[in-house]
Each structure stands twice: as C-alpha cells, then as structure tokens.
Amino acid sequence: MIRFVLSRLIQLPAVICVITFIVFLLIHATPGDPARLLAGQEVTQELLASLRTELGLDKPLLLQYTTFLGKLLHGDLGKSWRTKRPVITEIASALPATVQLAISAMCISLVLGVSTGVICAVKQHLWLDNFVRIMLLIGVSMPVFWVGLLLIYLFSVCLKWFPSSGYGGIKHLILPSLALSTYSTALIARTTRSAMLDALSEDYINTARAKGLHEVIVDYKHALRNALIPIVTVTGINTGILLGGAILCETVFAWPGMGRLLVQGIFMRDVPIIQACVLISSSIFVLVNLSVDVLITYIDPRIRYA
Amino acid sequence: MQRRFLLWCLLILYGVFGSLGGLAATAGEEGTLRIALSAPVTSLDPHNYRSGIDWIVDSQLYDTLVYRDPNGALKPALAKSWETIDDLTWRFHLREDVVFHDSTPFNADAVKINLERLINPEKPARASFYLTAVSSVEVVDEYTVDIRTKAPTPPLLNFLAQGSIGMISPTALAQYGDEITYHPVGTGPFKFVEWVPGQRVVLERNESYFRGAPKLARVVFLPIPEDASRVMALMAGDVDVIQFPPIEYIPILKNSPEYSVLNVPGHRVVGIWFNVEKYPFTDRQVRRALEYAIDRDAIVTQILGGVATKAMGVLPPGVWGRLEYWPYYYDPDKAKELLANAGWQDTDGDGVLDKEGEPFKVTLSTCMGKYYKDVEIATAVQAQLRKVGVDVKVQVWEWGAYLDHLQAHEQDFHIQGWGASADADEPLRSNFYSGKPWNVMGYSNSQVDELLDKGLHEMDLSKRRQYYEEAQRLIIDDAVWITLYNEPKIYAVRGYVKNFHIHPEDQLILLGTEVKR
Numbered sequence: 001m002i003r004f005v006l007s008r009l010i011q012l013p014a015v016i017c018v019i020t021f022i023v024f025l026l027i028h029a030t031p032g033d034p035a036r037l038l039a040g041q042e043v044t045q046e047l048l049a050s051l052r053t054e055l056g057l058d059k060p061l062l063l064q065y066t067t068f069l070g071k072l073l074h075g076d077l078g079k080s081w082r083t084k085r086p087v088i089t090e091i092a093s094a095l096p097a098t099v100q101l102a103i104s105a106m107c108i109s110l111v112l113g114v115s116t117g118v119i120c121a122v123k124q125h126l127w128l129d130n131f132v133r134i135m136l137l138i139g140v141s142m143p144v145f146w147v148g149l150l151l152i153y154l155f156s157v158c159l160k161w162f163p164s165s166g167y168g169g170i171k172h173l174i175l176p177s178l179a180l181s182t183y184s185t186a187l188i189a190r191t192t193r194s195a196m197l198d199a200l201s202e203d204y205i206n207t208a209r210a211k212g213l214h215e216v217i218v219d220y221k222h223a224l225r226n227a228l229i230p231i232v233t234v235t236g237i238n239t240g241i242l243l244g245g246a247i248l249c250e251t252v253f254a255w256p257g258m259g260r261l262l263v264q265g266i267f268m269r270d271v272p273i274i275q276a277c278v279l280i281s282s283s284i285f286v287l288v289n290l291s292v293d294v295l296i297t298y299i300d301p302r303i304r305y306a
Numbered sequence: 307m308q309r310r311f312l313l314w315c316l317l318i319l320y321g322v323f324g325s326l327g328g329l330a331a332t333a334g335e336e337g338t339l340r341i342a343l344s345a346p347v348t349s350l351d352p353h354n355y356r357s358g359i360d361w362i363v364d365s366q367l368y369d370t371l372v373y374r375d376p377n378g379a380l381k382p383a384l385a386k387s388w389e390t391i392d393d394l395t396w397r398f399h400l401r402e403d404v405v406f407h408d409s410t411p412f413n414a415d416a417v418k419i420n421l422e423r424l425i426n427p428e429k430p431a432r433a434s435f436y437l438t439a440v441s442s443v444e445v446v447d448e449y450t451v452d453i454r455t456k457a458p459t460p461p462l463l464n465f466l467a468q469g470s471i472g473m474i475s476p477t478a479l480a481q482y483g484d485e486i487t488y489h490p491v492g493t494g495p496f497k498f499v500e501w502v503p504g505q506r507v508v509l510e511r512n513e514s515y516f517r518g519a520p521k522l523a524r525v526v527f528l529p530i531p532e533d534a535s536r537v538m539a540l541m542a543g544d545v546d547v548i549q550f551p552p553i554e555y556i557p558i559l560k561n562s563p564e565y566s567v568l569n570v571p572g573h574r575v576v577g578i579w580f581n582v583e584k585y586p587f588t589d590r591q592v593r594r595a596l597e598y599a600i601d602r603d604a605i606v607t608q609i610l611g612g613v614a615t616k617a618m619g620v621l622p623p624g625v626w627g628r629l630e631y632w633p634y635y636y637d638p639d640k641a642k643e644l645l646a647n648a649g650w651q652d653t654d655g656d657g658v659l660d661k662e663g664e665p666f667k668v669t670l671s672t673c674m675g676k677y678y679k680d681v682e683i684a685t686a687v688q689a690q691l692r693k694v695g696v697d698v699k700v701q702v703w704e705w706g707a708y709l710d711h712l713q714a715h716e717q718d719f720h721i722q723g724w725g726a727s728a729d730a731d732e733p734l735r736s737n738f739y740s741g742k743p744w745n746v747m748g749y750s751n752s753q754v755d756e757l758l759d760k761g762l763h764e765m766d767l768s769k770r771r772q773y774y775e776e777a778q779r780l781i782i783d784d785a786v787w788i789t790l791y792n793e794p795k796i797y798a799v800r801g802y803v804k805n806f807h808i809h810p811e812d813q814l815i816l817l818g819t820e821v822k823r
Binding site: 030031032033036037039040043044045047082083084085090093094145148149152153156157160163164165166167251252253254256260261267268269 | 348349356357430432435484502503504505528529530531532534535538539541542543544704705706707709710711713743
C-alpha cells in the first residue's frame with residue numbers, strides 16, 4: 001500500500017511537467033500579445049518594447065519555459081504580470097475561496113445525490129423513479145451559470161433570503177454551492193441509483209433477507225457498502241468537474257476564487273497566473289483521485305494493488 | 307408513510323434554509339454608499355492606472371491641478387490660478403489650504419515630486435504619455451510652481467486635468483514607492499480604508515477636504531463582473547448603485563419608481579473603421595457610398611434602445627476642437643448609385659455587386675462584449691449592406707486576438723471605439739496620423755498630417771481650432787470611419803440615493819451624494 005501511494009506521488013511531478021509544458025505551448029500558440037494587453041491602447045512603442053523585455057517575451061520559447069521551470073523548482077511562482085503581486089499571494093487569497101466552494105458543493109451533492117439514488121433504488125416506485133430520473137436529466141443539462149442566475153433571482157431578489165453575490169460567511173456560500181452542486185448531484189444520484197440496483201440484485205441480498213435481517217440493514221450495511229465503489233470513483237472524477245464549474249460559478253456570484261483568477265489571467269495572457277492555477281488544479285485533481293483509490297481498498301478489501 | 311416522510315423532509319429543509327438566510331441579508335448602513343462596478347479595481351496608483359475602473363476609485367482619492375467639469379470647461383482644482391509666462395513656461399499658483407490624507411501639506415514640492423515621478427525617463431509611469439511635452443518642473447516658492455515644456459504645448463491644461471495626473475502625498479511616495487497602490491494617500495474627498503483585491507475597496511470621508519467634507523460617511527466599491535448578477539444585486543438591495551446595467555434591463559429600471567437610470571454621453575465614439583489599404587476600400591468613392599448604406603438611427607434606437615446618441619463627427623462631444631459635421635445620411639438608393647459610379651454593378655443577377663468579375667465580398671471583424679451590442683450591430687450592418695449588394699461576413703474575435711489581428715492590418719473593416727482625451731490632438735493623431743500604431747486603417751493623408759503638426763504647437767487657440775476642424779473635415783470627407791454612436795456612461799441608482807452624478811470621463815461626483823433609506 002505504502003509503495004503504491006509513493007509510486008503515485010512520484011508520478012505527480014512528471015504530470016505537472018507535462019501539463020505546464022502543454023499549457024505553455026497553448027498560451028503561446030494563442031494569438032494575443034501579453035505586453036500589448038497589459039499596457040493598454042495608448043502605450044508608446046518604446047514602452048511596449050521595454051515591457052516585452054521585462055516580461056522575458058523577447059527570449060526564445062524554450063528558454064522562457066526552462067526559466068519558468070527552474071524558478072518553479074525553487075518554489076518561485078513569479079509575479080503576476082497584471083497586478084505585479086507575487087503569484088503565491090494571489091493564489092493564497094483566491095484558493096481558500098474556491099476550496100470552500102468546491103467542498104460545500106461536494107458535500108451537498110454527496111448528501112443529496114446518494115440519498116436520492118438510494119431512495120430511488122430501494123423504494124422502486126415507478127412514479128418516484130420516473131420523476132427523479134427526469135429531474136436528474138434536467139440537472140445534468142442545466143448550465144451552472146444559468147442555475148446560478150435563477151437561484152439569485154429566486155432567493156435574493158424575490159425572497160431576499162440570501163445575498164446575491166460576494167464573499168462572506170455561510171450566507172454567501174449557500175447559493176453558489178447549490179448552483180455548483182447541481183450537475184454533480186445529478187451525476188452522483190444516477191451513479192448511486194444504478195450501483196444500488198446492481199447491488200440489490202445480487203444473491204447475497206436474498207441471503208441476507210432470508211436470514212431475517214431488517215430491511216434497513218440489508219439496504220445500507222450490505223447493498224450500499226458494495227455500491228459505494230462506483231460512487232467514490234465518480235466523486236473523484238467529479239472534483240475535476242467541480243473545479244471547472246467553479247469558474248463559471250465564481251463569475252456569476254462574484255466569488256473571489258481561483259476560477260475567476262484564471263479567467264482574468266487568460267484574457268490578459270498573464271502567463272504566471274495561468275500556469276499557477278493550472279498547476280494547482282491538476283495537483284488537486286491528482287491528489288484527490290489518489291485518495292479515492294486508497295479509500296476504495298478500505299471499502300472493498302478484495303481490491304488490492306500490486 | 308413515504309408521503310409524510312417526504313413532507314417532513316421538505317419542512318425541515320425550508321426551516322433550515324429560511325433560518326440560515328434571514329431577512330434583508332445585506333441591508334446597508336446609513337451613510338454608506340455601495341457601488342457595484344463591472345470589473346475589479348487593479349490599481350490605486352493613479353500614475354499607473356490600468357483601466358477606467360481604477361479611475362473611478364482614484365477620482366475619489368486624488369485631485370489634479372486642474373479640473374475638467376462635465377461640460378469640458380477647465381476649472382481650478384489644486385491650482386487656484388495659472389498663467390503662461392512665455393510659450394514654454396506655465397506658472398501655477400497652488401491653493402494653500404490643502405492637506406493630504408496623512409496630514410502632509412500640499413505645496414509646490416509635492417507637485418514637483420509627482421510630476422517628476424510621472425516623466426522619469428528611466429522608469430516612466432504609465433500615464434507619462436500625457437506629459438511627453440513636459441521638460442522640467444521648477445519650484446518658484448512654496449505655493450508656486452513652473453512647468454516648462456519642450457515646445458509650445460497648447461493642450462497642457464487638458465493633460466494636467468487627466469485623472470491619472472493625480473497628486474499623491476510625497477511622504478507616502480517616499481515610504482512606499484511603487485507599493486503606493488496598496489496604501490493610497492491623496493487629497494481627495496475620501497480616504498483609503500481597505501482594499502481586498504478582487505473583493506472590495508472601502509473609502510471613508512475626508513473631513514478636511516478643501517471643497518468641504520462629503521455627506522457620505524463611507525463608500526464601498528464591489529466588483530460584480532456578470533451583468534445579470536449586477537442588476538440582481540441592485541434589485542436585491544445588496545448594492546445601491548450599479549455601473550453599466552445591461553441594455554435590456556434599462557426600460558425595466560426606468561419604469562420602476564424604486565430606481566433611476568443616469569445616462570451621460572461619454573468620451574468614446576464607436577464606429578466601423580475601413581482598412582483603406584485593402585481593396586475595395588482603397589477606393590474613396592466606395593467608402594463614401596457605404597456611408598449612405600448604413601441606417602444609424604435604426605441601430606441607435608432599436609439595437610441600443612435609444613441609450614446612446616448618434617455620432618455626428620469623428621470626435622465625441624466635450625472634446626476641445628471637435629467639429630460637428632456629418633454630411634452622410636441613410637439613403638440606400640444613393641449608396642447604390644455611388645457604387646455604380648465606382649464601377650460596381652450586379653452583372654450576374656445574384657444580388658451581389660461585382661466589378662471586373664470579382665464580387666463585392668468583405669469580412670467585418672468585431673469583438674464580443676467590448677462595446678454595447680457589438681455583435682448585434684455587426685449583424686445589422688451585414689444586413690443593411692446586403693441590401694445594397696455588398697456581401698459581408700461577420701467574424702467575431704476575442705479581444706487579445708483582435709488586437710493582434712488589427713495591428714497586422716488583416717481586417718477589411720472592423721468595429722471599434724476610441725476613448726478620446728479632452729483635446730482633439732490626441733484622438734486625431736493616434737488614429738489618423740500616418741504610420742501611428744493605432745492608425746490600423748492605414749490612412750495616410752499628408753494634408754491631415756500637416757494640419758495636425760501645425761495645431762500641436764499653435765498657441766493661438768482660434769487658429770488652432772481651425773487647423774483641427776479642417777483636419778476633421780478632410781477625414782470625414784475621406785469617409786475613413788462610419789461613426790455610429792457616442793458611447794454613454796450609464797448607471798442605475800436606487801431611489802434613496804440623492805445627488806449622485808456621473809462625469810463623462812469615468813469619474814463619479816460624490817461630494818453632495820446622500821443615502822436616505
């Protein structure tokens with residue numbers, strides 16, 4: 001187990017290298033001159049040229065990349081070209097907001113998703129099943145920013161229960177988390193439902209019932225535990241979806257997170273910020289999936305890694 | 307059994323959400339004005355501003371030597387009077403009762419330090435291009451300062467009235483250097499309290515402001531980039547003022563007694579710029595013909611909902627030296643006639659004009675969301691030109707890529723605006739002078755160049771105006787731009803906010819503003 005975890009952790013730097021290199025190439029292949037975007041429309045040619053030198057844009061591409069990589073190995077993420085603040089500072093102020101949002105969205109989707117899926121599978125009423133399946137289809141199809149705007153309209157403008165945007169306490173967190181969780185809830189619910197149905201159709205369930213066990217114990221201790229594996233796996237992949245959806249969600253709710261930072265960085269071609277955001281998102285994704293893989297071995301002792 | 311269970315679940319959820327929320331979650335305090343901007347503030351150092359948003363906040367923290375009022379007239383501000391000693395020297399007499407927010411007195415030394423920071427040749431500030439004409443600044447006595455220019459510079463006062471030439475406290479500059487952006491200290495009506503980047507800027511009343519203390523106790527600026535969210539924040543009562551409500555919401559807000567919509571024509575003209583280096587726009591007759599093919603009234607009333615005014619020249623109102631002259635009007639038949647005179651006929655009956663076997667096919671480049679309804683306007687122009695037999699394809703670009711596309715002069719014609727500064731020289735020179743980087747039309751008219759050169763150093767203002775008006779007449783007759791509208795600055799305000807005024811140049815006049823909930 002330890003060896004397994006270590007070997008996955010060692011792969012992390014390689015993953016980071018490959019991803020940052022791809023992002024680097026993509027940014028430089030995209031049309032748009034960072035210096036001109038940063039300097040604005042009225043700039044003189046001299047100022048533009050000196051800005052390019054300052055940002056290192058006049059050096060060959062490979063040299064720019066290796067310089068960046070070298071600094072990265074020393075833990076120096078550089079300074080944001082747009083704000084001139086160290087990238088670490090920008091990320092440190094933005095990351096907690098995104099993590100809060102993602103974790104609460106994840107909690108909501110797990111609680112709502114698993115319970116909906118379980119109820120559907122266990123109760124097996126046709127009307128309930130169809131109703132929930134339609135709701136889930138709607139949930140998967142609605143774009144997160146649209147859900148966000150609807151929630152703001154309903155709960156902020158009409159009911160005045162929650163603030164419409166911004167960052168603060170729990171009050172500010174609820175609407176964005178709900179919006180972000182919509183897709184994940186639907187996804188987890190569908191996965192739970194089919195996993196539970198599969199588990200409930202196994203022979204050992206009949207044995208358990210024949211033994212006289214109470215139905216609740218049959219459903220949760222036996223069926224759900226076995227159904228958890230696909231659910232947990234999907235949750236891991238879901239992290240990526242949440243991180244991506246956070247970008248749109250943060251824009252709608254003026255949530256000062258990493259998603260918004262990344263979008264602003266892309267529009268201004270702020271390379272250090274883009275690299276740092278992508279780097280962190282990919283690391284989070286890799287680490288979460290690693291945790292998921294480890295967790296699965298505890299849930300299902302039959303699974304072993306060589 | 308299941309139904310009751312579900313019902314209980316719903317009741318519990320309602321209770322949980324309701325109690326967590328609470329009524330009027332973000333009611334504002336008395337005396338605090340909350341303004342939602344369309345983008346976050348990126349710099350509070352006026353010399354190194356990064357966007358119009360920064361100016362809005364800076365205009366509350368800092369003052370300039372000269373103030374340009376909403377009608378374009380130059381008034382005393384930190385300088386109470388001025389005179390020209392000779393063609394190259396301007397003497398400013400400063401107010402003696404002004405103090406910076408950190409109690410440093412404002413005097414000639416402060417002016418010298420600020421201007422030198424701006425024009426420092428080793429590290430010019432971003433706003434330095436306004437002061438390229440300044441050669442040196444000399445302190446005459448404690449409240450008198452001389453500014454010397456390299457050549458006669460008639461628009462110097464207009465340049466000094468730019469918000470980015472704000473006066474920063476020299477004590478603070480010495481202490482913080484470039485970090486002044488995080489510790490702004492000026493002379494303005496409001497003092498800095500805090501800036502949480504990406505979240506809010508909070509200012510509080512400056513009791514010793516030289517024009518009298520503002521009525522508001524605090525001002526909070528919040529960024530809400532998403533248009534719909536911003537409007538909903540206003541409707542939910544989370545903010546008191548919003549910048550740039552989306553055009554579709556304006557009639558709703560106007561018709562409600564709870565809100566008012568303030569609209570002031572800004573200093574930006576938006577139009578369609580021809581690339582005169584690309585056939586068929588190399589032909590002046592063709593360009594003049596197409597001017598008659600565009601129905602600008604329809605665009606302004608129907609697409610823009612009447613919030614903007616039709617542009618009647620290449621410069622917006624309020625710019626010194628502007629000529630109101632637009633000889634073109636909507637007449638598609640005249641357009642077709644002029645195109646025919648230029649050799650464009652529909653010889654093969656396909657509805658598209660052609661000449662020497664080549665059809666009149668061009669691409670209209672536009673960005674998306676940079677100007678009000680830019681893509682919709684491009685589509686309307688496409689339809690209007692199709693009526694006279696011109697086949698237009700609309701190509702939408704992302705802003706960064708758009709800049710590259712234009713700088714390479716790849717476009718046939720494109721939609722763009724130009725935010726003019728208050729004197730005619732800068733916008734005319736930047737866009738129409740041969741070879742300038744923003745002359746992406748490739749326009750070159752030696753007469754225009756000569757007139758602009760003569761006007762740049764002409765100290766006799768009536769002669770100077772003549773040069774600029776003549777230059778504009780030539781440019782307009784050459785049909786280099788199809789100007790569409792003067793871009794408005796629009797704010798929506800709740801009814802309980804009194805005396806909130808907008809300045810055409812991205813500033814807010816909050817001195818007399820009050821919040822009476």
